[in-house]
Amino acid sequence: MTDPRIARLSLNQKTVNRCTVAEAVDGCAEFGIPAIGLWREPVHDIGVRKAAGLVRDAGLRVSSLCRGGFFTVEEGPQRRAAIDDNRRAIDEAADLRTPCLVLVVGGLPSGSRDLAAARLRVSDALVELAPYAGERGVRLALEPMHPVYCADRGVLSTLGQALAIAEPFPPEQVGVLVDTFHVWWDPEVFPQIERAGSRIAGFQVCDWITPLPADVLLGRGMMGDGHIDFTSLRAAVDAAGYSGDIEVEIFNEEVWASDPREVLRTMVERYLGTVCGPPHQTPEGPRRPGG
């Protein structure tokens, strides 16, 4: 019997990184997970049409497509190629009937130390892409990334900054993605979630674990294994009016090496125990993961 509280749970495909789209879709079906967040590369492996069919036949929603972005380079052929690729990503999102294309904006261009210029180019890219997305019913979701990735992956470092960039655009064209891993440390996270309101295009969860593994890209933990208070962040996102899917997205070599069915079982259990935890809890007692 499926716990009714998983009605908003979504499996981001990255959590079972070694699975094909078909395997991930089967896993969702088996565990009663009603939505999936897809990545472009495994979708391309079988073709967008086939992926869309698999998802539809299983009765799943596609909560998001990951990812567009990487458009912080100066004007020139490389930038044009990036913008074109983002248009294709928008088309794919439309074909997959997902309301949300996640954007990881990119780091500092090679050899540059001009962070302000790189950040301005994010706004410039949106000027080109937002109307195109809007016409296809796809919303671009700016994902602020943990500052540890500022140099090489995402110059968008806080939710406040993402909102400042999103706000000149219509909310149905440009929103923000709130990922607990990226924002949990931010002293302004709660007021900024409130400010975000209907701009919240997606909510992803995974934990901040210590010590960080050698490859900081793979330092994301299963909920309950780290330091993040999910209940408060989820309550804030809900209070801001977000009622969409909650994706579990975990980059972690150990998780990836595990049996995917075990990963899904744990994920559902931890989701119920941490993200769906009681709204008011003892301020300081350690929470039992999966309890």
Add this chain to the structure above:
Amino acid sequence: MTDPRIARLSLNQKTVNRCTVAEAVDGCAEFGIPAIGLWREPVHDIGVRKAAGLVRDAGLRVSSLCRGGFFTVEEGPQRRAAIDDNRRAIDEAADLRTPCLVLVVGGLPSGSRDLAAARLRVSDALVELAPYAGERGVRLALEPMHPVYCADRGVLSTLGQALAIAEPFPPEQVGVLVDTFHVWWDPEVFPQIERAGSRIAGFQVCDWITPLPADVLLGRGMMGDGHIDFTSLRAAVDAAGYSGDIEVEIFNEEVWASDPREVLRTMVERYLGTVCGPPHQTPEGPRRPGG
């Protein structure tokens, strides 16, 4: 002949981590570096009085003492011990005649996910320590740390947050330390440096390098080896009214394994080429380190 621009340069002892106080002091004298930032552990190795004598005899200033802090735990014996240790650190700073005790506030207490409570305890600790410091002519310098350290080392994550905590106290008792490594990514860093004004109690430089080494604690690079635009940050700190020492503080296994004289030689060269670089530079061209 010593370049007159090194008049504000200070060697933070951590940069030559394997040197004793005497060796570090000798190195400063040899390269014409007029100030040194000391760490408590090597100072304890020879005693505070002896360390103070070595520095005085070499005609050096002590730009700062590292470090107090680590007071985010709940009330109880562990917290009392931390507060007592901070009082001793203040006494040592006074004995060393440094105007600045650097505070690394500490991470989440073990088992806790209550970041807000940990942050409040920083303010509580200052209520106890600030007057004690003020009476001894020592200023407590709150160091916002890169969010990568939020869980396990420093829950103070931005300059704005550090200022909000510092501002209720007299500026001569509580200031902030600006370290390029910790703040460079912050979209608010320039307005917050301006806001800081006379609260700036110290300025430290080192670079953000990629890829980060396996131990993120040792991921700090020599200026010019990474992504930080030092000229702009230094200009902002100067414009805010800071005219004190500029410490080079590098945690890096490779630097530590090098001949300390070579490290000092490179440090001086890079300081002149990056931190003292021309105030207006091509927005995007890569700067030649040490040029």
